[in-house]
Amino acid sequence: MKLSLYENISNVFINHAFDILSQLNLDENSLKALSVLSKNDRKRFSINKSIPHFQALGIINKLLDKNILVLEKSQEKPAIKNKRQKVKKELRSYIVQDKVVFKNHGLRFFFYFIYPNLSLIVSNKTEELLGIIKINLENYQSLIFEFLCKDFLAKKLKVEQVFSFWNYYCEIDLYYCENNFCVLGEVKFKERKICKNILNILKNKAKQLQVQPNLYVLFSKRGFSKELVANKERNLLLYTLEDFKFLIEDNNG
Incomplete structure (x- = not known):
């Protein structure tokens, strides 16, 4: 019998949420970083607001090394500095940043919906979790x-x-x-x-x-x-x- 989308989500992600976490074998800050990057603008340094700066760089490099994330290189050309031309105030601390992409879209789904709502799974409130997914699925799909x-x-x-x-x-x-x-x-x-x-x-x-x-x-x-x-x-x-x-x-x- 062919299962519905949400039955498949339950079988693949919700029922095996803690198995997925166990297989990833990542520390708490790495998991937090993936959760943030699944939803925000994906810029390389964007997790610095959620995780101490000195740890953030190492976390991103580790996730790249593990092939969980891959780089999307910026197409912006760095500004040519001219001593005679004053840099605009808003650009003085601006850095050109690459973005990061989840190598596996299923893993992004996990960190977009499942990881932030593990407490609902523990409390056996899977219908509430599925409701959250239904409401926000279009936003998730837009990047794909x-x-x-x-x-x-x-x-x-x-x-x-x-x-x-x-x-x-x-x-x-x-x-x-x-x-x-x-x-x-x-x-x-x-x-x-x-x-x-x-x-x-x-x-x-x-x-x-x-x-x-x-x-x-x-x-x-x-x-x-x-x-x-x-x-x-x-x-x-x-x-x-x-x-x-x-x-x-x-x-x-």
Whole structure:
């Protein structure tokens, strides 16, 4: 008999939560770091707010060595220092940071939902835990959707890899700039259609970066507004979940 999503979650994660912890064999601060990184912006030094700085660096390096985390390199170019030009106040303590990614998405699910709620499992309140998962599942899935969109776009563009971009001022989900060819994109995994406002925000980000993209790309779980589709610009690509059949067909081929 085919089990439902939530029956599978119970069987794989909830019923074996303490077995998973035992197999990981990590100290409390490492577990705490993984819980924080499963939900926040994933920047390498972001756990410094939760864990003493001198321990945080060692923890991240250990988790990278164990192949639990992998690095997502920043595409931001370090600012060229000019003695004659005063550094903006907000940038004086700013450092370019890589991000970290869970090597295994199932493990990220565990630290996103299960580890912070172990007390509910101990108290046999599994239905309450499943309720928390149902309410927040879309937020969890949005990052996975972003990774899928990167793979999708890389294959469509016939390039090795599509990246994300982040700096002090903005974050861009999809970023590719090589050999005078530039693509910027946004990904929305929401139960509502994308409107033109998202495209305008993306164009403003392009101005902030001082780039002129050859293509803008929008991915949407629920499609696009009539206005955006009716007035679609020539350098704009729009994709929905239906278009992901291309990835399945490509893998089967």
